[in-house]
Amino acid sequence: MSAEDKTNTAEVREDRVVTNSNGIPMNDPFATQRIGEHGPLLMQDSNLIESLAHFNRERVPERNPHAHGSGAFGYFEVTDDITDICGSAMFDTIGKRTRCLTRFSTVGGEKGSADTARDPRGFATKFYTEEGNLDWVYNNTPVFFIRDPSKFPHFIHTQKRNPRTNLKDANMFWDFLTTPENQVAIHQVTILFSDRGTPASFRKMNGYSGHTYKWSNKKGDWHYVQVHIISDQGIENFTNEEAIEMAGKNPDYCTEDLANAIERGDAPSWTVSVQVMTEEQAKKLPFSVFDLTKVWSHKDFPLRRIGKLVLNENPQNFFAQIEQAAFAPSNTVPYQEASADPVLQSRLFAYADAHRYRIGPNYNQVPVNCPYASKFFTPVMRDGPMNVDGNFGSEPNYYSTNCKYQFIQQDRPIQQHQEVWQGPAIPYHWATSAGDIDYVQPRALYQKVLAKQPGAQERLAHNVGVHVANACSGIQERVFEMFSRVDPQLGNRIREIATEKTTENKMNKL
Incomplete structure (x- = not known):
């Protein structure tokens, strides 16, 4: 590898000599420059400043959601x-x-x-x-809570923390899910509160x-x-x-x-x-x-x-x-x-x-x-912070008539004869359907699948009941009603468990 080629390569020293980020060897990693032994620090101590400044920036923002x-x-x-x-x-x-x-x-x-x-x-x-x-x-899970993409930020907010208390909030959690137009979530909620939720x-x-x-x-x-x-x-x-x-x-x-x-x-x-x-x-x-x-x-x-x-x-x-x-x-x-x-x-x-x-x-x-198995060539996507791959060197940053390019997928017969869409641009809110169709599959899950697993139906009722017991009474009623549409026995059992747990919570606060 030539000296020119090495300018784009970050290499680790095999001799394990400790340096700062610019490759300059460090004398004592814990010594700080100061006036006398116990005097104030000096701003010229670039190794200390680099260490502290980098430490302040070590964490990237966590994913929202899927952080853990x-x-x-x-x-x-x-x-x-x-x-x-x-x-x-x-x-x-x-x-x-x-x-x-x-x-x-x-x-x-x-x-x-x-x-x-x-x-x-x-x-x-x-x-x-x-x-x-x-x-x-x-x-x-094979399904999800929503089918309207515009609801995603709203839904995730309700599953996180109350902006006033900074605590998880059962009222927020169940308020969104039991709102009539959002009850299409019932299939996923039934899965979530079954054993498969943990x-x-x-x-x-x-x-x-x-x-x-x-x-x-x-x-x-x-x-x-x-x-x-x-x-x-x-x-x-x-x-x-x-x-x-x-x-x-x-x-x-x-x-x-x-x-x-x-x-x-x-x-x-x-x-x-x-x-x-x-x-x-x-x-x-x-x-x-x-x-x-x-x-x-x-x-x-x-x-x-x-x-x-x-x-x-x-x-x-x-x-x-x-x-x-x-x-x-x-x-x-x-x-x-x-x-x-x-x-x-x-x-x-x-x-x-x-x-x-x-x-x-x-x-x-x-x-x-990196797509290391296929490699890549995207000369029109350049620059930006932390560009470390050479930035395509002197390659034009547009498709130049003086350069030769290959486009090998243009003859692939994929899109043009498949789905054909026609119609006006309309705002469509894909809310919970009228009738019962959004409850058919969660009902089958409860009555046919969970019924074959010993204790699974009771654990579903228990898991919902102890969770919704932390919500206010009005939202509790909406939860009981929603699960009763899945199966009346399930709704009644959740009510019994939630009522018992709510009473227990009140006694514990006395």
Whole structure:
């Protein structure tokens, strides 16, 4: 490597001689320049000032939401031929492996909160593919609370802290969810307050795309798909009281569990499958294929296996490789596209923009985010703070007629013959539907799924009851009414538990 080439490379001294950030050797790291032994400090002590100034800037803003999380590296291996569904290079050969990074997280809590809290879990995976970085930014539940993207900031605010008291607030929490136009959240809320709301291990929970995506093969044939990442370790959850107890004993229990398992060679794995639907089948659904609050019937749309996700490598530096990792559903590869799901469409902007704020506009130059498997050439995206990749040197910062460029995807038959949209621009509020359709699936979950799991129905009622007991009586009534629409027995049982807990809370305050 020439001296000129080395100007763009930050190297660590192999002789371990300690320097400041400019490479100047330090004499004594704890000696400070002052007048005499006990006199005032001198501003000329640049090493002290640099150390303090850098310390003040060590923390990047935490994610909002998904602040508390952990992750590991591993690989995705193709186990089944799905080239008839998807033409992405990562799927082109059985046995092919693609390096990846998965980050698990809670949603509502701060970075220092407990990872056993009752909350959905993020399940985000970055694949370093030969066609560019692909991010699957999923959750551990197959549905979500909203389908109107404009409600997302409002919803997240209600799950965080009261701006007056700075405390978690059951009134805020349930007020939003029980507002009639927002009760489409009932499916996710039923899942959240079941045992699945408090996973006992990141290794022992599933991941779901939730959103509908569009995948195409190389001929241009396309399907709607949803992705399921099913734990090979099985499912394990805490009860409500176990989760609360563990939060006090070890708020990083799940983080530690994941790291320890990988450290001892017990690499967790997940079987990855897809549900596949044609456009014609989508038109016959009793709900929109773009509705994030609904699941697809496994009977009508069975799982089709595509591969295995394995995590076998702990990060060497948490901040560099996990805290700075930036996931966005807009990071995709050929033949995998977003559908018209409005919440997904809004995430295409919001996630990458969050990273530009949190880490900086050149966040993709951080090694963990670099598309090292495909490399990149984006000469029109230049400059900005913390540009460290050479900034394309003397390359023109526009597409110059004096330079040769290749655009290899222009003949790919993907978008033009697929969904065709026509109509006026309208403001549409996708509120809770009239009638019962938004309660059909949570009712089936309660009456058919949880009924087969001993004690699961009672634990759901208990978990809701003890939580809503902290809300005011008017909001409690709305909660009882909402869950009674799922099943009258469930609503009545929640009322009994909440009433008992409310009385207990009042007695404890005397």
